[in-house]
Amino acid sequence: MSPTSVPSDVTALRDRVRRLRPFAGFLARRVLIAVLLAWGITLVTFVLTNMVPGDPVAANLGQRALGDETIVAQWRAEHGLDKSPPEQYLMHLQALLHGDLGMSQQSHRPVGDDLAEFVPATLELAGVAIVVSLVLGVAFGMIAALRRDRPADHALRMLSLIGISVPTFWLALLAFYVFFYRLQLTPGSGRVDPGLGAPESVTGLHTVDAALAGQWDVFASALGHLILPALVLSLYTIALLTRFTRSAVLEVLGQDHVRAGRAKGLPRRVILRSYVLRSALVPIITVAGLAFGSLLSGTVLVEAIFAWPGIGQYAYKSATTLDLPAIMGVGLVVGIVYLVINLIVDVLYGVIDPRVRLR
Template sequence: MSLSSVPSKGKGGRRLLARHPLARFLLRRTATAVLLAFGVTLVTFILTNLVPGDPAAAALGQRAVGDPAIVAQFRHHYGLDKPLPLQYVTYLGNLFQGDLGESQQSHQSVLTDLSTAVPATLELAGAAIVVSLVVGVAFGVVAALRRDRFTDQLLRVVSLLGVSVPTFWLALLAFYVFFYRLGIAPGSGRIAPDLTAPPHVTGLYTVDAALAGQWQVFWSAAGHLVLPALVLTAYTVGLLTRFTRSAVLEVLGQDYVRAARAKGLPGRTVLFQYVLRAALVPVITVAGLAFGALLSGTVLVESIFAWPGLGAYAYRSATTLDLPAVMGVGLVVGIVYLTVNLAVDVLYGVIDPRVRVQ
């Protein structure tokens, strides 16, 4: 047998990708995400250093700034005395080693700060998006099936209120009514003040408490999670209800749905196997963007409920010009959106085979 007849690894890999369009689709999307992640680091670094203000003055105070020796020592310690291109190369090299720098406020690793802040926001945003998906998709389907009837009109009003009411105002109102006036909701923070945090495994208090068997801590963490999560849910439910209703109405008018009904298929089969599968593509897009927005835009809600998450950490870092912390937050937010978009693209390929082929 000649050597030319033996398939090479490269040719075998290409044939494997040709036989599996979903694998080719995922590989292409993953490579794009990696390139975009590199672009995120560059954009984050440039925008952070374009912010007006002196980090030394913000961190040391006006009295210390008057001493040139202290200022020089501060700039040398954080590498601010080097040219910007060299600062970026140093930052990128440290980043590949898992070093995001040292926070100028907490004087500890930014990665350590983020390991506490990100899981707190992830727990809050995860609970909000799960409830939003269940309620929003259900409301949208019911509204579409009951088009122009009383149920449809009522759900459309509810969704309009959800997307129109300012989130910070709703958070203040909910905290005042359910905690201060009625006393049926726990106060601020992630757990009751007389309890200690569970052993750190994932950073999610409910998960860590359940893994450790600390059920009192679990129920306290779950109770503190309810009110801020429901406040964040209000806007997302309204958004998903409107998009789901529009997507389902569009699919209901397609010829293949009429043909399925004409064949005498049960309404449940038509709804779940024909209508919802096609309508989920635009809904997934909105849900992915909403989840990314929840992770990166919960500043006001976290401040009102004293939730020690990414939003509160970003606010403190921005007001004190803590550049390493600001760049760390920007990098996390960028990676969150890249990950969410990658997950959305994967779900596209799973739900709609036409996406894989294209």
């Protein structure tokens, strides 16, 4: 290495650090905001859960036990309901800091263990749904924008309108009846065939766990059970992304830098990838992030129809039995998921558009 190369390397390193410093500050601010919002979520979930009408004692104890004041007092003391709401919240917050979400009153297991069992099922379903939605929604939106006011554009806009308008629960019932009951093209309910059994749990995602274990028959069964509910769940998001992508791409196509790229004689694929799609990604990412959070928190009816043992079913059973620790655990998980998604979206904003992180 020549003596003159060291200063140039040091200068290049300093320039790189100087360029990364605004992004580091941008990321630190977003993480700090996320931490504060996480604390706010714990407070909101606690307040809303305790405002639910109904008596958890009556929902969890039988009629004979309700007539015994000693049993009722013991049950309230055991679950901390004999203390004031501020004391209950402080106890709840202290337990959360130690990773304790409480004991479920319906399963008599730690809420954390229940969520570790049910959340991966919903993540698998919602994850496949959002991937399908992104691929098809962005592709359809690009085609509609590039074929503006042509038959393909009109057809895709009509399909997207239908996808937004059709209720998901009705579509799930119709798809289950047609493809499983009538045509027998897809497997029945559940995550795998009963004769095969679930693979050994590593990630909780049956397709991933079966592939890691080399159980390809279980993998094929899990994938077959996953396809239909994921497609049903993704229809609304596909339609939404199609409309937003079309609108965003049409707006970008009329901007000066796209015209300049065309004037330079750049290939069409380069203009679409580097100029149009990159500029249109910010609104697309926003919609995709919100849609993924909605998929995680809105799968109750789809999970019920396809007997999918996810967080939606767990939340429904917890609400019907007034299982307060489980309800707060589900609310906390859904809130944290939204926080993480929003943080990822904010970081992607900074990566895609440097102007965002410099504000």
